[in-house]
Amino acid sequence: MAVPRILIVGGGYVGMYTALRLQRRLRQGEARVTVADLDSYMTYQPFLPEAAAGSIEPRHVVVPLRRVLPSCRILSGRITSVRLADRTAEFSPHEGPDLTLDYDYVVIAPGSISRLLPIPGLARHGIGFKTVEEAIHLRNHVLGRMDIAASTPDEEIRRRALTFVFVGGGYAGVEALAELEDMASDACRYFEGLRRGDMRWILVEATDRILPEVGPDMGRWTVDQLRRRGVDIRTRTLLKSAEDGHIVLDDGDEFDADTLVWTAGVKPNPLIGAGDLPVDERGRVRADEFLRVRGTAFAFAAGDSAAVPDLTRPGQMCPPNAQHAVRQARRLADNIVATLRGGRCRPYVHKDAGSVASLGLYQGVAQIYGHEIRGYPAWFMHRTYHLSRMPTINKRTRILMDWTLGLFFPREIISLGAIQHPREEFTLAART
Structure with missing residues (x-):
């Protein structure tokens, strides 16, 4: 009998944790698991701001899939469509010809992408905050802008x-x-001529x-805290335009800015609409309480791109x-194992425990089981909770060491802006 x-x-939260659970629960030779994702690592997004x-x-905020999933086959590339009718998926690797992947069971967990609006200049001048690459870029960019401001007398620049x-x-x-x-x-103390009040x-x-x-x-307490730090908070306000870095708000204010970060919502991965998956009015794949794609017994879905009751x-x-x-x-993986062994699936039930958010060093807000x-x-609760949820002892230990070193040494203020254009110096040398 074929395995x-x-x-x-998807190799994000749902994809990686499902594969981990299957890796632990499946008997040797009971099934073959393949994980396909554009990246060969999972990003723990709650730690991106830090x-x-x-x-x-x-x-330290990314987990290599090949290391934590040695029993699984990892494919790096993009799944472009999933078809339930013939149980196939189209896969486009980073290089080489496209492949057709056959499956007996499928887990749909591609996650979400930034939901952009048709605002002039947004796509060209904005950046999201969902990936570790974006986090690294923003750090280098902010410090780079401070370098520029400290190195010119031009007030407009x-x-x-x-x-x-x-x-x-x-x-x-x-x-x-x-x-x-x-x-x-x-970092302002290291930049001559820059004060905290110079930044907007x-x-x-x-x-x-x-x-x-x-x-x-x-929410109101957070607004008060941020405003005390000089943050200008505009509620009931929309971005109208960002062409050439010129920001236009619908409250009538206009100004120039080199930095525009867009975090105004997400939408399901476009993959959901490429195939014959049943979708709801918001573009999410329809799932039942057992995390099965509605109308099937072999397809499962969870995460940002799934509508789970x-x-x-x-x-x-x-x-x-x-x-x-x-x-x-975890429930999805257990239900796959139950299906494989002819058992009964169990419904997914979980009451939201609450939320925690960091507002910089030593400041945060939380609502846990109704307690504010x-x-x-x-x-402290934010750090403790997310450290406990970070996959692998290796990553938890490294993050704890980062925090411990931060108690004794100041943060680095180096802008590695050249990392965005690593061949620039080499090209310049070739011209001389």
Whole structure:
């Protein structure tokens, strides 16, 4: 009898944790697991703001799939479509011809992408905050702008270089802004002629509050804390244009900025619509309470791109966060094993425990089981919780060492801007 083939589309939270669980639970030779993703590593996104601020080495927030999944086949490239009718998926590797992958069971977990709006100049001048590459770039970029401002007497150039705009008041936008502002303010003492007040940090949010995940009271407290640090928070405000770095807001304000970070929401990966997967009105693949794609017994889905019923809140879907993704992955893997062995699947049930957010060193907000926590205790809880959820002892130990060293030594303020153009010096030398 042929060995069943399990294809996992995506190597993020759901994909990696599902593969880990299957690797532990499947008997030798019981099934063959293949994980296909554009990257050969999983990024632990809650630590991206700290990586951007230099509190954590960026390499320590990513987990290499080939190391943690030695029993699985890892394919680096892009799944371009998944077909349920003939149980095949089209795979495009980074180089070489496209492949058709056959499967007996499939896990749809490609995650989400940034939801961009048709705003003039946004695609050209903006950057997201979902990947470790974006976090590294933003750190180098912010420090590079400070280098420029400290090296020129031109006030217009200085003002533009030191204006940092973040659009989106959810977790990603608030944490990224808070951590980078904290880092830049600390670094000012090393830049002659630069003061904290010279920098302009602006948070633009379309709704009437920020951090809705932690409740209105914690959201207002966060606004107060950030404004005390000089952050300009604009609620009920939209970005109208960003052409040539000229920012135009719908409240009538206009100014130039070299930095535009877009964190205003996400949408399901386009892969979901490329094939015959059943999708809902928001473009997510429809799943049932057993994490099976509706109408099938061999296809499963979870994570940001899946509409999974929340059994603790009848009529609603599970929110797209890491807390649900990790737990869905475990239940999904167990249900695949049960299906393989002719057993019964169990429904996914999990009540949201709450949320935590970091606002820079020693500041944070949290709402845990209805209890609101702020300041240092929330910051400590944020670090402790996410450290415990970081995959592998290796990565947890390295992150803990980064934090320990940070107690005794200042953060690095080196801008490796040239990393974006590594051949520039070589090309220049070739011309002389």
